[in-house]
Amino acid sequence: MIPEKVSCWAPDCTRQGVKHGLCETHNKRISRSGLLLRPVQRGPIPVPPEKRFFARVLIDKKTGCWLWQGQKMRNGYGRFSLNGVKPLAHRWCYERLIGPIPAKMTLDHRCANTLCVNPEHVEPVLNPENVRRMAARAAARKRERKERERGGYDHRTS
DSSP states (O other), rough: OOOOOOOOOOOOOOOOBBTTTHHHHHHHHHHHHSSSSSSOOOOOOOOOOHHHHHHTEOOOOTTEEEEEEBBBBBTSOOOOBTTTTTTTTHHHHHHTOOOOOOTTTTETTTTTOOTTTGGGGGEEEEHHHHHHHHHHHHEEEEEEHHHTTTTSSOOGOO
């Protein structure tokens, strides 16, 4: 009497069983790993937003600035991608570590570094005050540049 051909008993397998009722593929898999089926791929393990955020921060020991190393906008500010939304990095960090930004307020970088996300280096101010401070910093940079171009001599002090 000729033995009847048996199909593999692994779920959804239509191949012919060769050894112990399993096809060659499933027989090899069970002997190598002890598993009949491949492990289910569930995708990447979600990483908490705080861990993702601080993985993109470099601390400058001289200035105390927390420098954003992630996506940067043309205007010099950092962006953080979070569930399809891209908040400014310094605002997201401030809200996470300090609390909500007061209504009608904007965050001013006291360190004058737009890539700094250290909440101790930003302070909530009204927009006119923020604009005034930015203009004062720009004027100071312009004076310094002119002084460097003149070789350090300031004719106003003579």
